Amino acid sequence: MAENGHQQHSPLEQFEIREIVPIHLGGLDISFTNSSLMMVIAVVLISVFLVMGIGRGATVPGRWQSAAELSYDFIAGLIRDTVGPGGRPYFPLVFSLFMFVLVGNLLGMLPYSFTFTSHIAVTFVLAAVVFILVTILGFVKHGLHFFTFFVPPGSPVYMWPLLIPIEIISYLSRPVSLSVRLFANMLAGHTLLKVIAGFIALLGVVGILPFALVVALTGLEILIAFLQAYVFAILTCLYINDALHLH
Amino acid sequence: MTEPESPNPHKDFDSRLRAARDEQDKGKKSSKSKDDAAKSGSGLGLAFRITSDIVAALAVGVVIGVLLDRWLGTSPWLLIVFFIFGSAAGILNVFRTMEGYGYAAGYRKTGAPPKPGADDEANKRNKQ
Numbered sequence: 001m002a003e004n005g006h007q008q009h010s011p012l013e014q015f016e017i018r019e020i021v022p023i024h025l026g027g028l029d030i031s032f033t034n035s036s037l038m039m040v041i042a043v044v045l046i047s048v049f050l051v052m053g054i055g056r057g058a059t060v061p062g063r064w065q066s067a068a069e070l071s072y073d074f075i076a077g078l079i080r081d082t083v084g085p086g087g088r089p090y091f092p093l094v095f096s097l098f099m100f101v102l103v104g105n106l107l108g109m110l111p112y113s114f115t116f117t118s119h120i121a122v123t124f125v126l127a128a129v130v131f132i133l134v135t136i137l138g139f140v141k142h143g144l145h146f147f148t149f150f151v152p153p154g155s156p157v158y159m160w161p162l163l164i165p166i167e168i169i170s171y172l173s174r175p176v177s178l179s180v181r182l183f184a185n186m187l188a189g190h191t192l193l194k195v196i197a198g199f200i201a202l203l204g205v206v207g208i209l210p211f212a213l214v215v216a217l218t219g220l221e222i223l224i225a226f227l228q229a230y231v232f233a234i235l236t237c238l239y240i241n242d243a244l245h246l247h
Numbered sequence: 248m249t250e251p252e253s254p255n256p257h258k259d260f261d262s263r264l265r266a267a268r269d270e271q272d273k274g275k276k277s278s279k280s281k282d283d284a285a286k287s288g289s290g291l292g293l294a295f296r297i298t299s300d301i302v303a304a305l306a307v308g309v310v311i312g313v314l315l316d317r318w319l320g321t322s323p324w325l326l327i328v329f330f331i332f333g334s335a336a337g338i339l340n341v342f343r344t345m346e347g348y349g350y351a352a353g354y355r356k357t358g359a360p361p362k363p364g365a366d367d368e369a370n371k372r373n374k375q
Contacts, residue, residue: 009342142255169329169336171307178339232294 011194015118015187035116042050042103042116049118071099075233082237083160083244090240093133097126105186105225109218117228118186120179127179138243149246178235189221297344301337309334 021032038214061069079087100242101117110113116122136145150167151160196217199210312329316322 112287165332166335166339169304169311169332170339173304173307173336174310174341176307177299180303181299184299185295237317 011191011198014190014194017119023204024045034114035119037108037115038104038116039122042100042107043106046099046103056205059083071095078233079237082234084193085239086244087237087240089246090237093130094233094236094240097130097236098229101182101232102125102226102229105229107221108149108186108190109222109225115186117182118190121181124175126232127182128240130178131175133233134239134243137240140245141244142246145246149242174239182228182232185224189217192218193221297341300340300344303335304340305330305333307335
């Protein structure tokens with residue numbers, strides 16, 4: 001990039017955050033950026049999708065209502081399978097997270113758009129919200145008994161000084177792992193797409209090969225967009241399950 | 248979770264719907280298979296998950312070590328100790344993923360919610 005100057009498009013240019021409405025409050029930069037814009041679009045799209053789908057409430061659903069009910073049913077089933085009936089109160093959280101991540105991933109697949117889930121700042125905040133909520137939930141449900149979570153059952157007392165730090169690190173690594181997984185998948189996928197797309201023009205006639213690869217990778221990326229949203233949702237469910245039913 | 252439990256005139260419809268639902272549930276009795284499919288997923292997904300698990304635990308261990316070192320002024324030692332703890336935690340994460348303890352910490356096999364919860368739901372369904 002440095003030696004080429006700026007006439008070439010960098011594959012990482014798509015992740016650049018640009019200010020649309022600069023807002024500086026105190027020392028804080030809370031400008032409305034293209035990332036914020038995509039998040040607002042995602043929320044508006046989800047709201048429109050669900051409100052339009054449920055608004056009519058027909059007994060025999062139309063196409064739109066079917067799609068909305070399908071997404072509802074998917075997450076409801078997920079919670080039922082992983083958490084059990086006690087997980088119902090957490091449906092709104094899991095569903096919102098799932099839809100936000102999914103729509104964010106899919107919006108990123110549109111040309112010239114911006115993938116806000118490819119920024120660790122965004123995914124880590126989402127994961128941290130889940131982590132803090134689940135920790136609070138564990139304390140509320142179990143009180144100080146929550147700390148037995150960090151003691152492997154049946155382990156001798158003299159091993160505790162070794163095992164407890166390991167368990168605590170394992171517990172603390174959850175939000176990091178959760179956020180890194182989503183962000184790395186999105187970042188790697190989109191960068192790969194751009195890099196391979198860059199070969200098309202360079203190779204001339206043979207460029208049909210990378211072109212075919214880009215078509216295939218686009219399909220794969222859409223799959224990954226769904227898969228990562230699903231993984232995010234299922235992990236949230238499993239963490240809630242952990243907090244609700246300690247061993 | 249989806250059935251509207253309102254008393255309505257479609258009694259017949261409700262009973263038929265429930266029969267159909269039960270039939271459906273019988274079909275996917277092995278709800279584990281879905282979970283397993285998600286768990287193993289594609290090889291790529293599994294590889295990604297394991298990598299992120301190891302790296303995350305290691306990173307958390309190193310960050311804790313560095314912060315404690317800075318706080319207590321014991322420069323390299325706590326970093327070394329927590330690096331080892333972090334590696335152990337990373338391996339522990341992978342072990343849990345591969346041994347079917349699921350994504351989560353703890354030593355309970357995931358895939359099925361704990362017995363009492365499952366029974367509750369079955370009972371509720373039978374009562375209706």
